[in-house]
Amino acid sequence: MAESVVEADSELLPPTGIRNPGASDYLAVLVQALTHVPPIRNRLLFWDNPDGDKVADAVAAGTPLSDAVEACARSAMEDDHPSYRITGALQRLMARCIAGPREQAAELRDLAAAFGWSGADLAQGHDAQELYAVLIGALDSELAADTVVEVSGEAVGPSPNLISSLLTVSVKRTITCSEGHVSERADPAFSLQVRVAGQLSLVASLHDTFLTSETFDGDNQYSCSQCGVHRDAIMRHSLDPDLPPVLVFTLARIDFDFITFTRRKVNSSLEIPATLSKADLLNRPDAGADADVDADADADAPAYQLAAVVCHSGTANAGHYTAHVRDPASQTWWLADDANVEPSPLADGEWDPRR
């Protein structure tokens, strides 16, 4: 797990809230959540902004990191940069969330402008899950264009700055025919979508969705291209063991009701653990002693620690987003609700969102 780049603050100050002009809470919660995931925060804060602040340069020249981030936060308040790209606007907004001043909420204006959005666009509600993928894709495009590395006149990649390289997780599908021929496909994504309906916990839902097996036999045999005939076969889904530094789960809280043809919010609770091990993510529940990562002595050790939770209250068609975020230095949990930030009930370790 990556450490925070910002020193522990003895006063345990909350992050700065973000003002919500209209219905922009979907964007504010994404910024708060990404700001509190150390690998993403580090990569964006240390990104060399060609148009503006250079936190990395200041730190390299001996400026304490907290001062460099504060300077970046100050310039976010002092001048408008409507021409800023998304990366630059997000870098400054992160600095504002981390370094304050807390009595004045941060503004989404520059980030929205970088997206090409007007105030009216911000006032229109959006889906935070959809925007997450759009935002990561937009950051990647900007950073890829920015940091082409030239080797003997030829551009090589991928860019070392890409945000997606911290997030991309692959779901593998392997089909093995009875003669042992293996067909494999990998689907990379920025997040793993898990079902909530009918599930008790994130880990159980993860197993039901991504660690499944299916047998093809009888009338349902598999057409093996190598054998050239239909064969009995087993299809297995699994996660690529080359896991990313940051894992994002999106919870399928919106169902479609095929009887009424309406979207429906799934309000049942889902237990989310504070840590996840590689065994939680890779060991097939049906594998028993053949568990994929049994040989790895660290398989049961915590590999991921919960860093942020984005919550939606309301119905399938309207509602409000808030974010519970963990300060990586002090481990304190905060609840960011637009401009207001207060201690999060997650800090107690016991939290039922229905209460």
Ligand SMILES: [Zn+2]
């Ligand atoms: Zn075959």
